[in-house]
Amino acid sequence: MSDVKAAQEAAPLDLLDERLRKGEGIRPVLTGIWDRIRSGDLGALPIVLGLVVIAVVFQSLNSVFLSSANLVNLLMESASVGIIALGVVCVLLVGQIDLSVGSVSGLAAALTAVTFVREGWPLPLSMAAAIGAGAVIGWLYAQMVTRLGVPSFVATLAGLLSFLGLQLWLLGDTGAINLPFDSDLVHFAQLAFVPEWLSYLLVVVAAGWLFATGYGLARTRRAAGLSARSTTLLVARSASVLAGLGFAAWYLNRARGVGWLFVSFVALVLVLNYALTRTSWGRSVFAVGGNAEAARRAGINVGRVYTSVFVLCSSLAALGGMVAAARLAAANQSSGGGDINLNAIAAAVIGGTSLFGGRGSAFAALLGILVIQSISNGLTLLDLDSSFRFIITGLVLAVAVMLDSVARRSRVAHGRAA
Known part of the structure; x- marks a missing residue:
């Protein structure tokens, strides 16, 4: 027994091990972090450094950027797209994509406005109907992908166009429906x-x-x-x-x-993070994203995992759309349009979720949307044209994807060397 114990203590710790046994001090901690970086596991380091650089640059150009009043606005504006990005993270983790989250969010906003304002439904029922519609949309995507073999890129691109048309039809000739300022939804999104x-x-x-x-x-x-x-x-x-x-x-x-809105967004991040890291469903999501065929042979119901992530993604897109409409106190033809779709996907990727599947976390949505919203907010304070925002966001997205690709190759090479 003593020989076995000595062999265990002498054995090198696995890369997935925490390397932090009691009594070993700070040196093994730093060694473990450095080894993970060398192996390509950069974690949130690039995005945190990016946020620091953004803050320093914009604060030096405009002293209002880091003011408490501006940061409050920045966080509140981040919530709606951040919620949508949270759903995108789930789909990306299994190596799929959803290009229709913007249209689904716009449709949910229109559906909430029509049922609540025009039809006089109770607000909770209107919100439940919108989120339920999002869940049905996600289920339809999953059936197209798992049963018919339609690539998620094509299925969700079709949804992008179809649900945009349905949104315009719901809004009717007026093209806009105002939400009452004294409603609980608007108060929560703006003043709570x-x-x-x-x-x-x-x-x-x-x-x-x-x-x-x-x-x-x-x-x-x-x-x-x-x-x-x-x-x-x-x-x-x-x-x-x-x-x-x-x-x-x-x-x-x-x-x-x-703001309670931002607190709610963070709460959603924490709940999803727990589900991804501490439940069998979360382990199945990462397994399918790493290798769907291997996961299937291991007994995981891959189709059920795909269904769950698509339903979750569309449901969160619907919730984000309602929040965005509440922030504006209106649902109109531009709800869910513009750059919302691309920003949600970009936020997930910039935050550290791999486009190749199997790597990422719920915190990617939080970190990614803070980067995008910080860039937008900083450029607005500088009174620069919106074209600069698209250019800079595109460059940041390109850098994030390149880092992910390099890290992926580094992990493969490190694994072969080991």
Whole structure:
């Protein structure tokens, strides 16, 4: 037994291992991070550095950019497209694509306005009908892909055109329907902010939850004889989150505060992140995205996984469309149009979700939309033409895809070397 234990302790840790056993100090942590970077696992590092560069550049050009009032607006404007991007992340993780999220969001906005304003339905029923329509659309896409073998690119491109036409038909000759300013939906999207005391309480809960989940995972890993993060490191991580989020809440509270809309978006990110990382469904999603045939032979119902991600994507697109309409207090012919479709897909990719499937996280939608919205906001403050926004966003997207391709080749080469 002693020989076996000595062999286990001498064995090199796997790349997927946390490399953070108790008592090993900070050096193994840094070594593990450096090894992951060398193997092509860049994580959120490029996007975080990109956000820092964007903030420094725009703040140097216009001192209003990092003001609390501007950051409040930036976060609120990020929520609607961010919610749509969250659904796109799910589809990309299985190596598919949905080009119709913009049209689906516009259709949901029109459907909500028609049923709520014209038909007099209760608001919850109108919202449920819009999200339900999105779920049905996602189910139809999944049947086309899994049963008929239609490429998702073609299926969703057809949906983009069809649902845009349906949206215009619903809106009728007027082409626009105003949502009442005193409705709960509009108030939530425009004027609902977290009380200052509650914002700090949420920060404390977030830091405590991070420590509790990390500590529970560490105990489980130790019980299984695996390496785990030390308690000291978990405390330091939670304290850093507490300080960072606490400062952010204090700074935003100098203006209007933290919007409930953005808090809801972050809550959706956390829920999806939990589903992707801690459930059998999430493991199935990554398995199908990594190799669909291998996942099928392992007993995973690939068709069911495809159906779930397409339904989730279209449902979130519908929810994002309703939020966007509430922000504008109207649904019109341009709802879901313009660059919303491309921005949602770009946000998912820029945030770190691989176009090749199998790699990414729910936080990709959050990070990606913050990059895109920061660029848009900064250029607006500089009073520059919108053409610059498209050019810069396109360049950032190209860089993100190139980094993903290089990282993918690096992982393959590293795996062969190992």
